[in-house]
Amino acid sequence: MQILPWHEKKLQYFMGIRQSGRLPHALLMTGPDGTGKYLFALELVRMLVVEGQSSDVRRMEIQSQFDAGTYPDYLEIRPLENKTVISVDQIRGMCGRLALTSHDDLLKVALIEPAESMTHAAANALLKTLEEPSGDALIILISENRGKLPQTIRSRCQSVLFTVPDNETAMLWLNEKIGQDAERYLELAGGAPLQAMNYHQQCLAEYHDQFIAGLSALSAGKIDVVEMAQKWVEYDRTILIDWLMGITRWMVNRKMGLKDTFNAYGKSMNDLKISVDRIDLIKLFHFQEELQRSQIDSDANLNRELFIEKLIITWSDLVLT
Structure with missing residues (x-):
């Protein structure tokens, strides 16, 4: 080994x-x-x-x-x-x-x-x-x-x-495993190298682009909650929460004037940057706490569609008010 x-x-x-x-x-x-x-x-x-x-x-x-x-x-x-x-x-x-x-x-x-x-x-x-x-x-x-x-x-x-390794160590190891996509997948995985390997094996980068595009469309009022829930129901619950946690961390950093540390947004990134400016920071923190509770209770016996709709409604309240 x-x-x-x-x-x-x-x-x-x-x-x-x-x-x-x-x-x-x-x-x-x-x-x-x-x-x-x-x-x-x-x-x-x-x-x-x-x-x-x-x-x-x-x-x-x-x-x-x-x-x-x-x-x-x-x-x-x-x-x-x-x-x-x-x-x-x-x-x-x-x-x-x-x-x-x-x-x-x-x-x-x-x-x-x-x-x-x-x-x-x-x-x-x-x-x-x-x-x-x-x-x-x-x-x-x-x-x-x-x-x-x-x-x-x-x-x-x-x-x-155990914590995620420093970026240099993680990138050196991951580059040997998956090559040119290493940086993108390491960002998607929040810096966890083995999670990045798992995402790469599932070819999740394209799904993440669709995920971000959906958030942007929802923020712009181009898609409703029910339609969005139908798209999200195919995502793994853990991955969905992880991605929302990642984007929320990025939004908090942007609101507080900190360096963008999570840049795995592809062509939808500009739309997200525009929506961040009008988001209430306190509500953003509350959404972050809700996601953290969802991570801890990831085994809870909840109806999958209701759980997703609840997340989307909370997100909509965050970005549309």
């Missing part, structure tokens, strides 16, 4: 504390999508287990197990197929596995993702293990919304915060 360049310092840090015998029993990895939290966790586990072996033969043997996905003391806990939550039975089963003697005295590791999808009962079951940790086990929780986890869980884990 290739180490992502913006992960190198974190990996070195954890290898250092492992060598000094201070590796925590639980890690909570949080941060925006597209920064590589899961890939970091996999590489960290591999390094902790493989590179801790005393002989080359043993390292090669365990590395082959990782490559084949057969390392016996590693398990991942996610919502089961057609489920949206991690159940208490899953967590109890995981805790039971961690309580067993490891194969060949190796580190036992359990990864929970997304950690915020645990039910209340599941979180309580995990808490018991966190309160009485096994000395040869590591539990890794991965979350985009750490605020949805109980404080009792958060307080018993060492926090590992």
